[in-house]
Amino acid sequence: MIKPESLYSRYAVNDLVRNKGVNAALLVILVLSAFLMATGAMVIERLAGSVGQLFAQAQPPHFLQMHKGDYDERALEQFAADRPEIDAWLIEEMLGYDSASLAWVRPATGESGDLTESLIDNLFVTQNEEFDFLIDESGQIAQPAQGAVYAPVAYQQKFGLEAGDELTVRTDDGPYALRIEGFVRDSQMASSLSSSTRFLVSAEDFDGLESAGGASPEIIAEYRLTDAGGASDFQAAYESDPALPTNGPAVTDQQIRIIHTISDGLVALALVFVSLLLIVIALLNLRFVIRGTLEDEVREIGAMKAVGLPDKAITGLYLSKYSVMTLVACVLGGLLAVVATNLLTRSVQVNYAEAPLGVATFLVPVLALAAVYVIVVAICRRVLGAVRKIEVVNALVHGSTLDEKQAARRAKRQARWVRRTSLTSSAGDINLRLALLDLRAEGGQWVLVPVVFFLTAVLITLPTNVLSTFESPRIVTYMGAPETDLRADVQYQEDVDGVQEALVAAMRGDERLTDVSTYANLQYQVEGEEGPEILRVEIGDYSGATVRFTDGGAPEAGQIALSALNADKYGVATGDELTIRRDGEQVTVQVSGVYQDVTATGYTAKMQGEVSQGAEAYVVYAAVAEGVDPAVVAAGLGEQFPTTVVLPMREYVRDTFSNMTNAFRNAAWLSLVFGVGVAVLITSLFLKLRLTRDRSKMGVLTAVGFSASEIVAQVRIKTLVVVVAGTVLGVVFSATAGESLVGGLLALSGLGITQLSFIPQPWLVYVLYPLVLAGAGYLGVVLLTRGIRSADKSMWLK
Amino acid sequence: MTMGDFMPNQGTVTLESRALTKTYFSTDPPTQVLGGIDLTVREGEFVVIMGASGSGKSTLLYSISGMDRPTSGNVLLEGRELTSLDDAEMAGVRLTRMGFVFQQAHFLSNLDVRDNILLPALKAAPKEKDAAIARVDALMERFGIAHVKDHGITQVSGGQLQRASICRALAGEPSILFADEPTGALNSSMSEEVMNALTDVHSDGTTVVMVTHDPGCAVRGDRVIYLRDGLLVDSRELGTWSAEQATQREDDLLAWLRDLGF
Numbered sequence A: 001m002i003k004p005e006s007l008y009s010r011y012a013v014n015d016l017v018r019n020k021g022v023n024a025a026l027l028v029i030l031v032l033s034a035f036l037m038a039t040g041a042m043v044i045e046r047l048a049g050s051v052g053q054l055f056a057q058a059q060p061p062h063f064l065q066m067h068k069g070d071y072d073e074r075a076l077e078q079f080a081a082d083r084p085e086i087d088a089w090l091i092e093e094m095l096g097y098d099s100a101s102l103a104w105v106r107p108a109t110g111e112s113g114d115l116t117e118s119l120i121d122n123l124f125v126t127q128n129e130e131f132d133f134l135i136d137e138s139g140q141i142a143q144p145a146q147g148a149v150y151a152p153v154a155y156q157q158k159f160g161l162e163a164g165d166e167l168t169v170r171t172d173d174g175p176y177a178l179r180i181e182g183f184v185r186d187s188q189m190a191s192s193l194s195s196s197t198r199f200l201v202s203a204e205d206f207d208g209l210e211s212a213g214g215a216s217p218e219i220i221a222e223y224r225l226t227d228a229g230g231a232s233d234f235q236a237a238y239e240s241d242p243a244l245p246t247n248g249p250a251v252t253d254q255q256i257r258i259i260h261t262i263s264d265g266l267v268a269l270a271l272v273f274v275s276l277l278l279i280v281i282a283l284l285n286l287r288f289v290i291r292g293t294l295e296d297e298v299r300e301i302g303a304m305k306a307v308g309l310p311d312k313a314i315t316g317l318y319l320s321k322y323s324v325m326t327l328v329a330c331v332l333g334g335l336l337a338v339v340a341t342n343l344l345t346r347s348v349q350v351n352y353a354e355a356p357l358g359v360a361t362f363l364v365p366v367l368a369l370a371a372v373y374v375i376v377v378a379i380c381r382r383v384l385g386a387v388r389k390i391e392v393v394n395a396l397v398h399g400s401t402l403d404e405k406q407a408a409r410r411a412k413r414q415a416r417w418v419r420r421t422s423l424t425s426s427a428g429d430i431n432l433r434l435a436l437l438d439l440r441a442e443g444g445q446w447v448l449v450p451v452v453f454f455l456t457a458v459l460i461t462l463p464t465n466v467l468s469t470f471e472s473p474r475i476v477t478y479m480g481a482p483e484t485d486l487r488a489d490v491q492y493q494e495d496v497d498g499v500q501e502a503l504v505a506a507m508r509g510d511e512r513l514t515d516v517s518t519y520a521n522l523q524y525q526v527e528g529e530e531g532p533e534i535l536r537v538e539i540g541d542y543s544g545a546t547v548r549f550t551d552g553g554a555p556e557a558g559q560i561a562l563s564a565l566n567a568d569k570y571g572v573a574t575g576d577e578l579t580i581r582r583d584g585e586q587v588t589v590q591v592s593g594v595y596q597d598v599t600a601t602g603y604t605a606k607m608q609g610e611v612s613q614g615a616e617a618y619v620v621y622a623a624v625a626e627g628v629d630p631a632v633v634a635a636g637l638g639e640q641f642p643t644t645v646v647l648p649m650r651e652y653v654r655d656t657f658s659n660m661t662n663a664f665r666n667a668a669w670l671s672l673v674f675g676v677g678v679a680v681l682i683t684s685l686f687l688k689l690r691l692t693r694d695r696s697k698m699g700v701l702t703a704v705g706f707s708a709s710e711i712v713a714q715v716r717i718k719t720l721v722v723v724v725a726g727t728v729l730g731v732v733f734s735a736t737a738g739e740s741l742v743g744g745l746l747a748l749s750g751l752g753i754t755q756l757s758f759i760p761q762p763w764l765v766y767v768l769y770p771l772v773l774a775g776a777g778y779l780g781v782v783l784l785t786r787g788i789r790s791a792d793k794s795m796w797l798k
Numbered sequence B: 001m002t003m004g005d006f007m008p009n010q011g012t013v014t015l016e017s018r019a020l021t022k023t024y025f026s027t028d029p030p031t032q033v034l035g036g037i038d039l040t041v042r043e044g045e046f047v048v049i050m051g052a053s054g055s056g057k058s059t060l061l062y063s064i065s066g067m068d069r070p071t072s073g074n075v076l077l078e079g080r081e082l083t084s085l086d087d088a089e090m091a092g093v094r095l096t097r098m099g100f101v102f103q104q105a106h107f108l109s110n111l112d113v114r115d116n117i118l119l120p121a122l123k124a125a126p127k128e129k130d131a132a133i134a135r136v137d138a139l140m141e142r143f144g145i146a147h148v149k150d151h152g153i154t155q156v157s158g159g160q161l162q163r164a165s166i167c168r169a170l171a172g173e174p175s176i177l178f179a180d181e182p183t184g185a186l187n188s189s190m191s192e193e194v195m196n197a198l199t200d201v202h203s204d205g206t207t208v209v210m211v212t213h214d215p216g217c218a219v220r221g222d223r224v225i226y227l228r229d230g231l232l233v234d235s236r237e238l239g240t241w242s243a244e245q246a247t248q249r250e251d252d253l254l255a256w257l258r259d260l261g262f
């Protein structure tokens, strides 16, 4: 009596030695799948852990409203007193400086620099007492002593700041020096999508800076609610009270969380997506390999059956090999994932918090890997079910896995096929004809290759399309802005009207600039579900096809265009009417169209007109003349108007989407490298098995007078045809359905993009990538057909 | 008669091998299968190669037909040195000068019987498609398989398939036909059909070199050579085949084989 275990291991060892290449390729694919799956799962868990940890330590507000300039403190107190759902609230006073006002020196080495490169507001604050704490690197609530400052961790990385450096703030009374004590993590402003960042100083220094002058005072009204889920209702209530300060952005904790997850979670999601694709590929491969193995070893299987080994034992023989292989792959992939996760989450850990190690830390990746294992083994078991159908006599005598009926069916199918086709009915090169005939007859057996190339093509083109879309200057159309060269933001200051007037005058007088146009931001009120709400409307000239509308068109007099999120919020579409109010005056306007916008959290509107007085903020756009570098013009204007942010459009776009594009750049590279690698690997693996199966066919061709080169050419033709077919389908899919897929995900994320159209780099994505991919397939076939020329052809007929 | 002298006495030489050896290096230690073979085949001759299992008969056949490269020695076909030809030239020689018949009938399963037979002819002269079709139809008629021409290859019997093999081998109008145990997988009546076909081919003037185990098949040849451990040890002239003398030829052959220890 043979012990099954020893039989299994003997079989497994023999098989591993005999089919080194095939087994190695399978293992690599399985390891990759497991690796990406585990990494994705771990990154998501770490990210959630880090964000959760920071939120737990820092207690961010559930709703906050920023405001610049004067405000009515009594109104805020009255509002708070009337609202039982408020758990705690505070007004945080802040001193805002632009980046050029901040410089640093390192006393030890004399190194120095300034923070001009940062484009966001720098807000100096004292530590809060009840909630919204700034957290130092050890997770404690930072408490700076007099003369000390805690700088944001983002700056630590961006400018290479160190504790002990001296930070000087340019005030009206001259430089005000502070020593950097450490760095703080900011639960509200950690994401780079945030437009400002906070520095922490002691109460004494805060007073010192305030009296020294030169800062623009800002406040944040912050609320913690008894029920965090009520934040958006609370926001509506806040905005319906006209006495409350509202000229800055308003944010709910939900939005903060979304922004955190979007910026860093995208990488993790991309990893999971890639790993799912790879698992599909791995399963297709396994199916192909197992079926091939059963066909090759049908006589052995017949013999085992003949001596009375039960089907289960025979299946077990094969299954044990694949289970062990998958197990090894999961373990290896998991170990690699630990390393990769540490690399990928380093910046997350710095910006947010050291995520605590919990049960979930181990459980999440283990469960992800267990899922991979279970799925792979289950599919193997299913495919191996074919063992049961093998009949002893057919297996032993005819070497066939088919039973009598199946064999008859196959013969009939073949007969029908050969009657329909004829070698003599078409002209052209005989090798080409044979190759195409083969493909048509055996298409089913080749299907693995086009499917893999389809998936790989999707895998490498989608992230690149997303990346180029968010990097393209044309993406401004998703920001509710016209396509032009320069953008100036006049906002958050005492005399916006005056600055705007001077700025526009300067720009109109500059012959390097053309088409200077001003858009004013006005706040209207709209009747929302919970009472009046604020509607930010941009007023300017939209007559010249400046913004792309997903529905309807530009507003004319008496009309309004709404951002997609606003249209959705108020439940209106093109042609509907909306009543808006400002300064007690009420007008009813007709919705002229809907556009996509990601700025101001996506809630904006546009009306035709000209406003140069009394607006909350202005945006001025201009085009540059031929040959003028917008960056130079922007720098000059920025110097002339220090309180105004003037940026080349390209840079503005890059800034807004930098987190997203960084994530996608990594994802794009990763998937290109993986995709091409997988393509070569699978093509080789497939051909290795295919050629073994085609030996007698190649022998016949040799005997009747085909040269090895011609036989190789036939294999290459077949491979290229399926590779190209898969690649083309994949590219077409990602340009059409892929666009809707990504668009749908983005629409769900609440960013304000409802209809994404890719802005691809056509040469790269539709020419170079497919060529690279087809080249990878060709490389695979070249590698595998190399041996054909030198082979002893008679071997193929034995 | 001396050892190593296996020359027939008359006619032009079609195929000739000199000091042909073949060693397989894939085994450890390497296996020398052919130990220096000098063989001459004359035009129109029917040579039968016999020998015990594993003696190197197939290897010899594949080596002289260019399917395998010999380890050393020369092969000349119609005065042309085959061992110096490159792969494409060798393929050309197989296409236009040689035909093959194997023990297992190897066919392309995606083509019907006639297309399989047509394949080499179409490849050799793509322009003369109609002539090739006519020739192939005539061949199939002659060997009694015209009625299965549009059948799939799994739909016809072993004997029919092997006759189709012969048709395919002849479709390119070769000067020499190689057959490796063409009846090895057939029952006796099918064997008879196939051997009749081969005898027919030979009587047309085609040179035939056939490997067989079966003395009943071997008697069809003009000359039988005997291989032992990779060396030609003896040869026997039988003269031209005639059905009337079949029994006598067979007795003669069996006696000779018995002496050789077959």
Ligand SMILES: Nc1ncnc2c1ncn2[C@@H]1O[C@H](COP(=O)(O)OP(=O)(O)OP(=O)(O)O)[C@@H](O)[C@H]1O
Binding pocket: A795, B024, B026, B027, B031, B033, B051, B052, B053, B054, B055, B056, B057, B058, B059, B060
């Ligand atoms: N590719 C190979 N590698 C190693 N040894 C081989 C190879 N091909 C054949 N042999 C060995 O060469 C010897 C002769 O083989 P060959 O097939 O020529 O014999 P044969 O006379 O045709 O036998 P049979 O009558 O069984 O067909 C055998 O011992 C065989 O094992």
Ligand SMILES: [Mg+2]
Binding pocket: B057, B058, B059, B180
């Ligand atoms: Mg043999």
